[in-house]
Amino acid sequence: MDDALEYIEAYFEKQLSDIEKRQFEERCVNDKDFADEVAFYITARGALRQQLSDEKKQQWMATEKNKSTKNISFGKVILVKLMPYAVAACLIIIVVIFLLYYSETPQKLAKNYVVKNYTELSQTMNGADSLQIAIEAYNNKDYDKALQLFENIYRAHPDNSEALKNAGLVCLITKNYDKALRTFDQLSNMKQLHVNPGLFLEAVTLLNRDMQNDKERAKLLLKQIVDKNAYGSSEAKEWLKKW
Amino acid sequence: MQDSEIIHGLLSNNETRPSFENHLYGQYKYLINEGCRKYNLSYDESFSAYSDAVLLAIHNVINRSFNNASSLKTYLFQIFSNKCIDLVRKKTTNKQKVHQSALEPDLLSHLPDVTKNVIERLIDAQKLEQVRQCLEVIGEKCKKVLLLFEDGYTDREIAKQLSYNNAAVAKTTRLRCLEKIKNLFTHHG
Numbered sequence: 001m002d003d004a005l006e007y008i009e010a011y012f013e014k015q016l017s018d019i020e021k022r023q024f025e026e027r028c029v030n031d032k033d034f035a036d037e038v039a040f041y042i043t044a045r046g047a048l049r050q051q052l053s054d055e056k057k058q059q060w061m062a063t064e065k066n067k068s069t070k071n072i073s074f075g076k077v078i079l080v081k082l083m084p085y086a087v088a089a090c091l092i093i094i095v096v097i098f099l100l101y102y103s104e105t106p107q108k109l110a111k112n113y114v115v116k117n118y119t120e121l122s123q124t125m126n127g128a129d130s131l132q133i134a135i136e137a138y139n140n141k142d143y144d145k146a147l148q149l150f151e152n153i154y155r156a157h158p159d160n161s162e163a164l165k166n167a168g169l170v171c172l173i174t175k176n177y178d179k180a181l182r183t184f185d186q187l188s189n190m191k192q193l194h195v196n197p198g199l200f201l202e203a204v205t206l207l208n209r210d211m212q213n214d215k216e217r218a219k220l221l222l223k224q225i226v227d228k229n230a231y232g233s234s235e236a237k238e239w240l241k242k243w
Numbered sequence: 244m245q246d247s248e249i250i251h252g253l254l255s256n257n258e259t260r261p262s263f264e265n266h267l268y269g270q271y272k273y274l275i276n277e278g279c280r281k282y283n284l285s286y287d288e289s290f291s292a293y294s295d296a297v298l299l300a301i302h303n304v305i306n307r308s309f310n311n312a313s314s315l316k317t318y319l320f321q322i323f324s325n326k327c328i329d330l331v332r333k334k335t336t337n338k339q340k341v342h343q344s345a346l347e348p349d350l351l352s353h354l355p356d357v358t359k360n361v362i363e364r365l366i367d368a369q370k371l372e373q374v375r376q377c378l379e380v381i382g383e384k385c386k387k388v389l390l391l392f393e394d395g396y397t398d399r400e401i402a403k404q405l406s407y408n409n410a411a412v413a414k415t416t417r418l419r420c421l422e423k424i425k426n427l428f429t430h431h432g
Contacts, residue, residue, distance in 0.1 A: 005422060005425070006418055009418070011353075025354065025355055028354070028358045028361055028362060029357060029361050035362060035365060038362055039365035040425055041350075042350045042362065043366055043374050044421060044425070045393065046366075047371050047374035047375045048378070048389050048392075048393040049349075050371070051375060051386075051393075052394055053294075055390075056264070056298060057291070057295075060290075060294055061290065061294075063265075064290075
């Protein structure tokens with residue numbers, strides 16, 4: 001084995017003493033053949049460094065390309081395999097929306113309207129007065145108590161349209177439709193109201209009750225509401241389209 | 244991954260080290276796109292600058308030149324920026340970096356100036372390319388043992404990875420492989 005290479009390596013691996021190092025360095029200057037050996041060693045190490053560098057860079061570049069290819073391939077696979085399902089799902093959604101929209105009857109709309117708007121009544125910040133107490137009972141679904149309170153208030157204050165309306169709503173929500181109709185009729189006759197929900201709530205009650213001729217009666221009321229641009233006219237317009 | 248974890252992994256000098264190298268590469272590879280944007284480099288150019296920066300950072304961590312004065316990220320970023328600037332200068336002026344050598348400066352920088360001047364005159368890119376060609380014909384086993392040593396693994400670790408009996412056998416094998424290259428180089432050079 002070539003001892004020179006081992007000696008040269010020992011220098012660059014810092015395995016020589018200070019004296020040995022100086023001797024090495026002087027020999028490089030004074031001994032041409034030895035200098036060639038050292039030059040070769042450095043060249044070889046440089047070539048190995050370059051080879052190593054190239055291999056690692058190729059590996060990293062391959063990882064980059066592999067990732068982007070995988071992403072593309074994965075995307076393609078997803079696209080191809082799932083496309084039929086996606087199309088079917090879209091078609092089903094379209095059909096369902098179509099059916100839902102066009103199968104909505106005025107009665108269904110009216111029922112949904114009650115659920116959406118009258119399951120709870122709004123309370124004001126002043127929770128102490130009797131109206132608010134009645135509303136609280138309504139919201140707690142204590143409908144008997146609520147009705148009694150609303151009727152008491154109305155008896156004491158016949159101009160209190162809110163109490164009358166809410167009494168009608170208790171009857172509507174508890175499916176006491178006949179009494180609800182009477183109450184809302186009374187409400188619609190309160191001329192002093194700037195905005196009177198009475199007619200509209202009558203129409204809602206009729207559609208909820210849905211007995212013979214109720215639908216036609218409701219239609220007439222809704223048309224009146226639209227003509228007068230009264231309370232509930234936007235809902236009335238939409239519901240009339242479903243006839 | 245924290246700097247300390249990466250540095251510890253790189254210094255581990257065992258078969259887990261490549262995973263830490265890859266992790267370091269991956270952790271800051273967003274710099275490649277930044278290089279493209281900031282220095283108007285192509286992706287390949289910026290990738291090359293970034294890879295070289297990572298390799299140099301790894302080398303300096305392994306040989307303990309990196310002294311934790313800054314974070315690994317800052318250190319890597321500085322090296323990468325300088326390499327990008329060199330590329331831009333090369334493209335705009337068609338000149339190489341002033342002090343660029345065909346070799347990484349490491350081994351030459353070990354030598355005092357007088358010695359360095361003597362040795363430097365005996366080295367050139369053509370000889371380096373000839374040695375690289377010799378690497379292709381010395382056989383995979385020799386190539387592997389030499390590259391592992393160049394990658395900073397000790398003879399003990401090389402013996403473990405390549406199933407030699409001990410470090411001394413690994414060292415002897417390595418030096419014989421180097422001699423093989425020298426003989427090929429001398430014969431054809």
